[in-house]
Amino acid sequence: MLEVVGIEKVFTSGIFRRRSIEVVRGVSFRVNKGQTLGLVGESGCGKTTVGKMIVRLIEPTAGRILFNGIELTRLDPRKLRKLRPKIQIIFQDPDMAFNPRWKIRDSLGEPFKLNRLARGREIIDRVLELIETVGLHPEHLNRYPFELSGGQLQRVALARVLALQPELIVADEPTSSLDVSVQAQVLTLLKELQRRFQFTCVFISHDLNVARWMSDRIAVMYRGKIVEEGKTESIFGSPRHPYTRALLGAILVPDPEAGRTWRVASLNHVSPEVNLEKAGGCSFQDRCPHAEKICREKEPPLAVSAPDHRVACHRFKDLVPVQANVTGKVCFL
Amino acid sequence: MLLKITSLRVYFKSADGFVKAADGVDLELYPGEILGLVGETGSGKTVLGLAITRLLPKTAAVSGEVLYRGQNLLALPEEEMRKVRGRQVSMIFQNPLSSLNPALSIGEQIAEVLREHQGLKRKAAWQRAGELLELTGIPAKWIRSYPHELSGGMRQRAMIAIGLACAPSLLIADEPTRGLDVTIQVQIVELLHAVTKGVSPPRSMLLITHDLGVAAALTDRLAVMYAGKIVEYGRTAEVFRNPRHPYTRALLDSHPSNGLIATRGFSPSLINLPPGCSFHPRCKKARKKCAHEPPLVQRIGMDHGVRCFYA
Numbered sequence A: 001m002l003e004v005v006g007i008e009k010v011f012t013s014g015i016f017r018r019r020s021i022e023v024v025r026g027v028s029f030r031v032n033k034g035q036t037l038g039l040v041g042e043s044g045c046g047k048t049t050v051g052k053m054i055v056r057l058i059e060p061t062a063g064r065i066l067f068n069g070i071e072l073t074r075l076d077p078r079k080l081r082k083l084r085p086k087i088q089i090i091f092q093d094p095d096m097a098f099n100p101r102w103k104i105r106d107s108l109g110e111p112f113k114l115n116r117l118a119r120g121r122e123i124i125d126r127v128l129e130l131i132e133t134v135g136l137h138p139e140h141l142n143r144y145p146f147e148l149s150g151g152q153l154q155r156v157a158l159a160r161v162l163a164l165q166p167e168l169i170v171a172d173e174p175t176s177s178l179d180v181s182v183q184a185q186v187l188t189l190l191k192e193l194q195r196r197f198q199f200t201c202v203f204i205s206h207d208l209n210v211a212r213w214m215s216d217r218i219a220v221m222y223r224g225k226i227v228e229e230g231k232t233e234s235i236f237g238s239p240r241h242p243y244t245r246a247l248l249g250a251i252l253v254p255d256p257e258a259g260r261t262w263r264v265a266s267l268n269h270v271s272p273e274v275n276l277e278k279a280g281g282c283s284f285q286d287r288c289p290h291a292e293k294i295c296r297e298k299e300p301p302l303a304v305s306a307p308d309h310r311v312a313c314h315r316f317k318d319l320v321p322v323q324a325n326v327t328g329k330v331c332f333l
Numbered sequence B: 001m002l003l004k005i006t007s008l009r010v011y012f013k014s015a016d017g018f019v020k021a022a023d024g025v026d027l028e029l030y031p032g033e034i035l036g037l038v039g040e041t042g043s044g045k046t047v048l049g050l051a052i053t054r055l056l057p058k059t060a061a062v063s064g065e066v067l068y069r070g071q072n073l074l075a076l077p078e079e080e081m082r083k084v085r086g087r088q089v090s091m092i093f094q095n096p097l098s099s100l101n102p103a104l105s106i107g108e109q110i111a112e113v114l115r116e117h118q119g120l121k122r123k124a125a126w127q128r129a130g131e132l133l134e135l136t137g138i139p140a141k142w143i144r145s146y147p148h149e150l151s152g153g154m155r156q157r158a159m160i161a162i163g164l165a166c167a168p169s170l171l172i173a174d175e176p177t178r179g180l181d182v183t184i185q186v187q188i189v190e191l192l193h194a195v196t197k198g199v200s201p202p203r204s205m206l207l208i209t210h211d212l213g214v215a216a217a218l219t220d221r222l223a224v225m226y227a228g229k230i231v232e233y234g235r236t237a238e239v240f241r242n243p244r245h246p247y248t249r250a251l252l253d254s255h256p257s258n259g260l261i262a263t264r265g266f267s268p269s270l271i272n273l274p275p276g277c278s279f280h281p282r283c284k285k286a287r288k289k290c291a292h293e294p295p296l297v298q299r300i301g302m303d304h305g306v307r308c309f310y311a
């Protein structure tokens, strides 16, 4: 089981004019063994940062991360190294995962060698098997990363992580470069392996349809915080937070017949640059159609709105429940 | 006609044989038109874009013709080509991390393009770079950030800003909305629409995407690629309404809003392509002939063509 308790991240950048930005603010959630939490939200809201903190690629500024009761955030380097292979991330940019001077064969074989999972001839067999499970061919093993297409490299990155049979996977947009059909194949594979090996998964995706298919629970992030969290059916069936509603109302489904004006617009494209740190209150206030006085004064806490469903909005009780119509919704006017 | 590609072949030499990444591609693009290129991962979409801009690695053997305003780009000396690249034709690359310079702030990278291709002075270029970032939804205060300080989607959008900095007559955008959430996606789609259709005279775009929603919203015509070949093309609405190639049908049926449905089987090796129709091992409609004879493109309507015997 993965447990994230109040993690925060502040980045400081700039050499002369140092500035700090709070990127993740008090994020907590829990994922049971063998289950998947879908992490969704706007570009730049902090999903990758949360993911990288979980696998300890970046140090949280505050908070705790526990996996199977072990506090990862306190582990000494030696113990962490031993745990490493069990806790894996699939990077959003697949080129991150590869040494550009290594052939795919070597990149895929390395984890076996490094972790003494296999030797000699066996490595070759395992690598061959892996490349085929993700729909590629032995010939791809002889290539360098730049000699593969975007979607091919992304699948190799996935294969490399699966090779280690991890107990926890942070999958950061793992199918963003795949066409819908191959995406379906890869996601089906991932689900099947999860059923078999019972790994725990944090699945980051911009694609709500995909997040819905993959996840037992969904956490919606907005500007560094979780604004809504609950069972997948509950989030899609009765979304409460105005941001979640806007997000769900904006799913695009191909329908060129309908013309090409977009109907997404319950969400204003306000430049997200109202100085919110100074403004105080709810971080969604500048774009929220329901904002009131209290929203500018007090930050809404993540409160229970229904059994097993939490939402951070002062006004969730006043908002009429809506049914999100994700499947088959046509969003072109 | 702005761009006319005829029998384009791109073969990569490799230890296992020739990789036929583009195997006889014919494509036309009219002035002011947005042409969508969709298809299976690994089918040759990026290679096609790189062939037009002549940015392929040296291991690629290229043949055929790429006529841009009547001039064959494949025959142009590199020096001339450099002038075409940027001012005339520019490309938004698929992999932002390896395409951006990690040592320069994104502002500097956009401004550099503006100075080189638009002849802007330092200050004006910097100003404009900020505006371009804002257009992609990145607040201008990020202008001094380095690529590693941006989120994946922000890097993606910085790439778009660089591509737009050239204000080319033909923009090749390779998966510009990859990994972007819906609201930003919409903003990018509107932006791409504004910089092509919204200027006068309208500019053209080759939009490579696997997002069928984006393709539907933005493109006038659509070409579907499978294993190095265009297997179907036509007006976008027509292809969506009446897909005729079995692969196109499978692709449209796989949209995640319909559930997780995959086409059976995997894409073929581009080194050892199946004989006959490359799609036959996976095709539900395949008959005997398909395994022996390669189908040619049949025109089945006004500007609608399909590479299939039984479409």
Ligand SMILES: Nc1ncnc2c1ncn2[C@@H]1O[C@H](COP(=O)(O)OP(=O)(O)OP(=O)(O)O)[C@@H](O)[C@H]1O
Residues within 6 Å of the ligand: A011, A012, A013, A021, A023, A041, A042, A043, A044, A045, A046, A047, A048, A049, A050, A092, A206, B148, B149, B150, B151, B152, B153, B154, B179
């Ligand atoms: N090393 C860093 N230094 C400074 N700021 C950073 C750094 N890494 C990330 N950020 C900032 O933190 C915020 C969150 O980034 P993150 O990559 O977590 O977003 P994300 O939710 O994954 O977005 P996307 O969907 O676009 O990938 C962004 O505003 C980003 O610019």
Ligand SMILES: Nc1ncnc2c1ncn2[C@@H]1O[C@H](COP(=O)(O)OP(=O)(O)OP(=O)(O)O)[C@@H](O)[C@H]1O
Residues within 6 Å of the ligand: A143, A146, A147, A148, A149, A150, A151, A152, A177, A179, B012, B014, B019, B020, B021, B040, B041, B042, B043, B044, B045, B046, B047, B048, B057, B059, B094, B210, B270
């Ligand atoms: N330098 C290279 N050497 C050998 N093969 C290559 C090289 N570059 C690309 N290929 C192969 O050519 C084919 C076409 O690649 P391309 O990048 O055009 O695919 P794509 O259609 O853009 O796919 P994606 O949607 O995954 O980006 C792929 O099968 C790829 O493996």
Ligand code: SF4
Residues within 6 Å of the ligand: A241, A242, A243, A282, A283, A284, A285, A286, A288, A289, A290, A291, A292, A295, A300, A312, A313, A314, A315, A316
């Ligand atoms: S707290 Fe107020 S501003 Fe924030 S989401 Fe709820 S209604 Fe909108």
Ligand code: SF4
Residues within 6 Å of the ligand: B245, B246, B247, B277, B278, B279, B280, B281, B283, B284, B285, B286, B287, B290, B295, B307, B308, B309, B310, B311
């Ligand atoms: S030619 Fe035959 S195998 Fe190819 S797509 Fe048509 S029916 Fe299928």
Ligand SMILES: [Mg+2]
Residues within 6 Å of the ligand: A047, A048, A049, A092, A172, B151, B152, B153
């Ligand atoms: Mg990210």
Ligand SMILES: [Mg+2]
Residues within 6 Å of the ligand: A149, A150, A151, B045, B046, B047, B094, B174
């Ligand atoms: Mg590509």
